[in-house]
Amino acid sequence: MPGLTKNFSRLCGSKPEASAATDGVEANKTRTFTFRELATATNNFRQESLIGEGGFGTVYKGKIEGLDQVVAVKMLNKNGLQGNKEFLVEVLMLSLLRHPNLVNMIGYCAEGDQRLLVYEFLPLGSLERHLHDLPPDKEPLDWNTRMKIACGAAKGLSYLHHEAQPPVIYRDLKLSNILLDEGFYPKLSDFGFAKFGPGEDKSHVSTRVMGTHGYCAPEYATTGKLTMKSDTYSFGVVLLELITGQFALDPTRGHGKKMIVDRVLPILKDPKNYPRLADPRLKGQFPESSLHHALELASMCVRENANARPLMKEVVLALDYLVAHPYDPNADKDSTKRGVKTSENGADLKSPEKETIEVGKKLNSTIDREQAVAEARKWGESWRDMKEKGQSSSCNS
Ligand SMILES: Nc1ncnc2c1ncn2[C@@H]1O[C@H](COP(=O)(O)OP(=O)(O)OP(=O)(O)O)[C@@H](O)[C@H]1O
Ligand SMILES: [Mg+2]
Helix, strand or coil, X not given: CCCHHHHHHHHHCCCHHHCHHHCCCCCCCCEECCHHHHHHHCCCCCHHHEEEECCCEEEEEEECCCCCCEEEEEEECCCCCCCHHHHHHHHHHHHHCXXXXXXXXXXXXXXXXXXXXXXXXCCCCEHHHHHCCXXXXXXXXXXXXXXXXXXXXXXXHHHHHHHCCCCEECCCCXXXXXXXXXXXXXXXXXXXXXXXXXXXXXCCEECCCCCCCCCCXXXXXHHCEECHHXXXXXXXXXXXXXXXXXXXXXXXXXXXXXXXHHHHHHHHXXXXXXXXXXXXXXXCCCCHHHHHHHHHHHHHHCCCCHHHCCCXXXXXXXHHHHHHCXXXXXXXXHCCCCCCCECCCCCECCCHHHHHHHHHHHHCCCCCHHHHHHHHHHHHHHHHHHHHHCCCCCCCC
């Protein structure tokens, strides 16, 4: 496409081939397609090929001749909000970035005023479909799958924040932008709003506020000051949705209850209430200590004070722990009844970290007991520490 390289240079201040994002790593090979090729691939953008519609365009499933892969073709609205700039940012970002938890862009078409993006097709669609738009004949997501999805999405964000060079702030994390591959493997999509992060001498990027109501960090919504911690906030909202099954934004609720954060945080003040917050569709099938930890983690991510939110690499550590200690219905059956916590010597165990030790022991009998206890203690202590200090150990962005 004539002028595309020039536009890239303008957007990132340097030629894409000079970007450090690709240093030592071969960038994705992004192809250009003609409009005719994509029309053929999608049966002339026929209704039967339609798989979704967003605020900026329409998405079709297709098969490109000579390419042994099913694709998703997003045709951007010509008069939509997502203009040429967002199209270029998306092409630029997805050409330079590469991670298993980011959707793979195969190519694009920019012919005349047509703007189309071609991605790998992710057969299970968006997380929103599985959490909020689930057909009645489909099983709701179980606890372990929810934690795996959260962990994968956190890894995608952590890569953008801590590994990509220059770092990238994603800006539009929400359920519909987390797409699911076979086995519910999550991948972040839609990079049209993404921004290169602040340089080392700066704490934030100033920008016009973009993103989705309900997921936007309060300081970003009011001042336009964008930091990595804005993404951490949106992640916290997604995690709350995964745990509770509630909507991030529910316009049908009364004043002060529309946002999930306003609904959940008051209940979180007393740990006794935690089980009340679990999605009823889980039917109680989750480890209680994991529910505690996941809720505490989510509440840290949505803290009002951006500096007190954890970094995404810390969030990944915490979620890795929860994924490594899955819900096991059989272990749960053997364990003491939910809510009754007793130690080996029969004494009551009340604190979450003691509970973690107990559940950690029960959940995986093959893991060496000492190691499980030590890991659980470390997890509990580091998170309690952060909670008490009211700030992350390494908050500096
Ligand atoms: N690569 C893909 N593979 C499979 N399905 C996809 C793919 N990309 C998008 N979809 C489907 O198309 C839907 C619409 O996506 P799109 O990104 O256009 O809008 P959105 O994310 O729902 O909303 P917004 O416009 O606010 O971002 C998604 O929710 C998803 O179901
Ligand atoms: Mg989207």
